[in-house]
Amino acid sequence: MKLAFALMLAAAPVGPALAQDAAETARNDKLGQAVRLIQGGQPQQAIDLLNPLIVEYQGLYRGEKQKLCQVEDYETAAYASLPGGKDAMLVDGGWCIALWGKGFAMIDLNQLDGAILFLERAVTMAPLHPHYLSELGYAYQAQKQWQRSYDLYARAADAAKRESGERQKKSLRRAWFGMAYDQIELGRLDEAEVLFRKCLELTPDDQKIKDELQYISEQRAKKKAS
Template structure:
C-alpha cells in the first residue's frame, strides 16, 4: 500500500520576463521593446493565480488559469519553431544549443506559459484530480524539459497513480537538473528528487537502492522526519523478511 506523503512546499517563483530580451525572438514583443500591455496583463493574471495556488485556493486559481492558458495557446499557435520555456539565460542557451545540435529551429520564451501549466496541474492535484493534472504537468515538462521543479511535480503525479517506474524516471531527471542549481534551491530540489526516487524504489522492492538515496537526503537535511520515517519503514520491511 502506498505511503502517501505531502506535496512539497511551493518553490517555484514567477520570474520577470525582462531577461528574455537577450533571447532569440519570441512573439509578440521585439527584443528592444518594453513589455506590451498584453504581456503586463498576462503577468498580473499569472501572479494572482500563483498566489491563489499558494493559498490553497485551487478553484480560484483554476478560474484564472483556464482562460490564461487559452491566451498562451493562441499567442503561439502560429509558431513553427520548437518552443522552450526558459527560467534564466543559461537555461535558454542550453535549450537552444541542444536544438541546434539536433538541427531543429527553436525559440526560448519567458517561463509564463510553463508556470501557468504547472499551476493548473498543481491546483488539480490539490483538488484530488490527479489524472486530470497529469497532461498539464506533462506539457510543462515538454516545454521546459530540464526544470527540476516541473519534473518532480510530474514524478509526484505518476507516483500518486502508482506508476512507480515512470515516477522514478522523472525524479531521476529532476535530480540531474537540480545539479545545475545553486545554494539552498539545489539542496531542496535534490532532496525532493532523491526522496521521490527512494519512495518509488521501496514500492519496486529495491530496498538497498532506496536506502542509499534516502541516506543522501538525510545528509542534506539531518532533521527531516519524513526521511527518517522512510528509512525506518525499510528497516521494518527487512525485519519482516528475516
C-alpha cells in the same frame, strides 16, 4: 514545486530581459494571483484564472515550430544541446508556470489524469526544469506508476545539477526523496536507503527522511522474521 518558489517565479519578469509592456505585466500578475489561490486552498478558482491565460499564451506563439520556455538562463543556454533545440522558438516562461499551476491545482482536486496532461506539456516545453519534472513525477507516483515516477524524478535530479546553492539542495532533496519512495514500492529497499541517506546529508534534521529509513529497517526485520 514548492509554492513559495512558484510565487517567486510568478512575480519575476519572465522571458527576455526587456521592458515589460502592459499585457505582459498583466499576465505576470495573474500568474501570481493563481499561485496564491492554490496556496490558499482554492485550486478551482486558480484554474478558472489560468484557463484564459493559457489560451492567451497559445495565441501569442502560433506555428508548428518547437517551443521551449525561457525560464532560467542556464536552461536557455543548455537547450542548444537538445534535439532541435537550436532551432526552437523561445517563449515566455510564464506559459510553463501557467501549465504547471493548472496541473498542480488539478492534483489538489484529485484530477490526476488531467493534471498529468498539463504537467507533461510544461515538461515538454521546459525539459531541463527540475521542479516541473518532480511535479510530474509526483503525479505519476500518486497513480502508483512507480517506475515512470522514478524516471522523472531521476531526470529532475540530473537537471538540478545545473542549479546552485539552496535552490539546488531543495531540488535534489525532492528528487532523491521521490526516487527513494518509488524504490520502496518497487521492492528495492537497498537502493531506497542509499537515496534517503543522500537526502539526509542535505537536510540532517529532516524527520520525514528519518521516518522512511526507520520504515526500511522495519521491513527488513519483518522479512527476517518470516
